[in-house]
Amino acid sequence: MTRRQDDYRGETMMNNPLLEIRNLKVNFTTYYGPASVLDLEYLSIYKGETFGLAGESGSGKSTAALSIFKLIPSPPAKIEDGEILYNNEDLFKKSENEMRGIRGKKLSMIFQDPMSSLNPVFTVGQQITRVILEHEKVSKKQAYHRALELFELVKLPDPENTFKKYPHELSGGMRQRVVIAMALSCGAEFLVADEPTRALDVTIQAGILNLLKELKQKTGLTILFIANSLGVIAQMCERVGLLYAGQIVEIGRVSDVFKKPIHPYTSALIEAVPKPSQREKPLAVTKGFPPNPTKMPTGCRFYPRCSKATDRCKESRPRMIEIEEGHWVSCHHAGKGEN
Numbered sequence: 001m002t003r004r005q006d007d008y009r010g011e012t013m014m015n016n017p018l019l020e021i022r023n024l025k026v027n028f029t030t031y032y033g034p035a036s037v038l039d040l041e042y043l044s045i046y047k048g049e050t051f052g053l054a055g056e057s058g059s060g061k062s063t064a065a066l067s068i069f070k071l072i073p074s075p076p077a078k079i080e081d082g083e084i085l086y087n088n089e090d091l092f093k094k095s096e097n098e099m100r101g102i103r104g105k106k107l108s109m110i111f112q113d114p115m116s117s118l119n120p121v122f123t124v125g126q127q128i129t130r131v132i133l134e135h136e137k138v139s140k141k142q143a144y145h146r147a148l149e150l151f152e153l154v155k156l157p158d159p160e161n162t163f164k165k166y167p168h169e170l171s172g173g174m175r176q177r178v179v180i181a182m183a184l185s186c187g188a189e190f191l192v193a194d195e196p197t198r199a200l201d202v203t204i205q206a207g208i209l210n211l212l213k214e215l216k217q218k219t220g221l222t223i224l225f226i227a228n229s230l231g232v233i234a235q236m237c238e239r240v241g242l243l244y245a246g247q248i249v250e251i252g253r254v255s256d257v258f259k260k261p262i263h264p265y266t267s268a269l270i271e272a273v274p275k276p277s278q279r280e281k282p283l284a285v286t287k288g289f290p291p292n293p294t295k296m297p298t299g300c301r302f303y304p305r306c307s308k309a310t311d312r313c314k315e316s317r318p319r320m321i322e323i324e325e326g327h328w329v330s331c332h333h334a335g336k337g338e339n
């Protein structure tokens, strides 16, 4: 029997996810009025998995990530509604003081540009020991040894020497390794990686991706991996959610979603990936542009760009429907077209 939206929630709640996002609505106040940037009905991430969040630039990936940490700039952003549960506790109900204890200790984040997390006027050693001393009851000497261990864990060459370097003395890949070491320095079990390799060239990128995979195996880390690149998501993640204009349109195991995409947006994104075997063909381009968040279309947000769009798509928002076990899509044309 086909399962629908209500089962989608019920199923995941039974399996007890580590992180759950429920009905998260985030608006930005803009000159043109409120912009509906995120309208995330439901998302769950399980212990030990790497979950990929993919979508075009501006689809709301970073807003979702920053919401988990209660770090979206407010104003202009406003969390209108929703819950983010971590180990069944609502993070939105935590005080700023409690959140300070959670950030770094349980949840950590790494960003696209490592320099946004590093201070250019302190050595990387000073910066990592400061983080350790802030969160842990250890002596300076113990913090120093912990820092060296972490530098070794992230495979930085000559940890003692690296410890004394300023960020500008390290390469981009080494800086990202320092940031990963800092993110893990207080034992965080959940890592949000927001396009951590976007600013790096491909060989360095591969090194960082392999490092994250190894760390996950060694430490049992759970990762929310945000990326524009479907190739990187395919390499890193077990499950993926496709975000379009702030809403999840398709979610499931990477192998299912990428081999048998159902939502026209997912198919369009996969079509747009350059393939060496089709070098002569022009790249597929999805017509139109993502919607203006101050004037989101009613119904399905993708309908103005969708070749299958009908009046129904314009009028009502499609609900999630399960196509195959664990593979959910929100499209009026999915399944037998009954959702």
Ligand SMILES: Nc1ncnc2c1ncn2[C@@H]1O[C@H](COP(=O)(O)OP(=O)(O)OP(=O)(O)O)[C@@H](O)[C@H]1O
Binding pocket: 028, 029, 030, 035, 037, 055, 056, 057, 058, 059, 060, 061, 062, 063, 064, 073, 076, 228, 293
């Ligand atoms: N301070 C702000 N004021 C107004 N709108 C904002 C602000 N910050 C972000 N936005 C809007 O929120 C939307 C989502 O942005 P977000 O950075 O979350 O997207 P993203 O998918 O992470 O993009 P990228 O892949 O480029 O990082 C965009 O339309 C963006 O213009």
